Amino acid sequence: MSKEIIGTVIIIICIIILLGFVLFIVNIISLHQKSREKFLLDLEQMKNNFRNEILQSELEMQEQTFEDISMEIHDNISQILLVSKLNLTMIEAAAPEVNEKIQYAVELLSRAMKDLRHLSRRLDSDIIRQEGLYKAIGEYIDQLRKSVTKEIIFNAQGIPDHLTLEKELILFRILQEAINNILKHADASRIVVDLSFSREQLQLEITDNGKGFNLAELLGQPGTGAGLKNMQKRIRMISGQFSMETEPGKGTRIDIRLPANPEEPNAITDSAGS
């Protein structure tokens, strides 16, 4: 082989080795990019799991607190009020000169006891545990109808009787929060709660004809909209979707959708309205 060819071959080999180096670096970058994407995905997953666990603990603590308050109202405060009411009734008989004031005090006590009873029932999650979401919502709305002068309509399509307790509790607390918000801020005369459960999903819709508000403005203000964000977080935690439509003067509509869990048996298709 001539010297010229050997020289050229050696130079070509050197160039090929250098090109190999470039390929090595490109390969490293590409592999690292893939590994990084996976790492970031895992990290995000871990963060989500962590957030969900915190939220879950918060919910459990909240439920426990509600339970404790409910029991305290039922077992202690209500009893004290009852004894006070009985004492006042006895005084009323013994001292007719203060009759009117005592009667008024008894009336106030009765009202307080009634309110406390309602509050106790609202906080108590036993009804959900025992009767399920559908009945808990029905009873809650019946109670509301007795204490407020607004028209409250509850429509149910299908019975969500096989949701997990956690999901039912979250949905029930969100419904309570949404209706509380309507009663406090919306100035509405009509509230409609639609609950439908099909093979694919559960849908809970809460609509009012109140004054509505500017959603973007509310979320843009610092320190406001915490309740709304909290509702969204809870729904996300149970893999649901939360959306809200509102405009000043046009009422508000909250739409919650939960995909049916394949492990949860489908609901009985039934129609119920009240």
Added chain:
Amino acid sequence: MNIYLIVRLRGSLTNLALFIISLRSFWTRTPIFARVFSGLCFLEVVADIIEWMINRNDVQQITSNCVSLAELVIYSFIFLQIIHSKLVKWISSLLISILSLLYLWIFLRKGLSHPVTFDMELMDYAVFLIPAFTYFKEIFTFQQEGDLLKDFTFWFVTASLFIFASTIISRLGLFYLFTLKLGDYGNNFFLLSGLVFIIVNILYSKAYLCLRK
């Protein structure tokens, strides 16, 4: 102007450009070794100036030996900072210590103007290949989150690995050509080295341009 002069001039200019860019490390958030490497760039510029001004073989040899020794010290410091593996650190330290003693022995016996760069640099670079490849292995463990393309250390090690690998390859190739008495082809290697040198300086500059305030 002959081709050697053009390649040398281009090398000196890219050295100067790299030194200027490396000054960024003094007013950006940066690992300490980025500033230390800036010191090496400065030394290279000074060596270039001396070589251009004093056109004597012995002086050029002394500057070349000094730069080679400074490279050994500075690259050692940097790589020992970059890599995590204790075993590789230990092996690299041992080899670097042996090389340092070898430098000392040659300089004491034959003087600072004795031409050692050709062989010694080859050995230095061969040793540095170990921590450089270790870094590429470790990025999958210790640097999973960051974007490599915006990372100073990645570009720095890439540039270093490129100069080490290409110097080893070109010098071994050149050595082989000389053994075949094909010294004329050395010109091609010289041109190739010049090109590699420019690419390396671009890679180092890219590393410094990744630094942010």
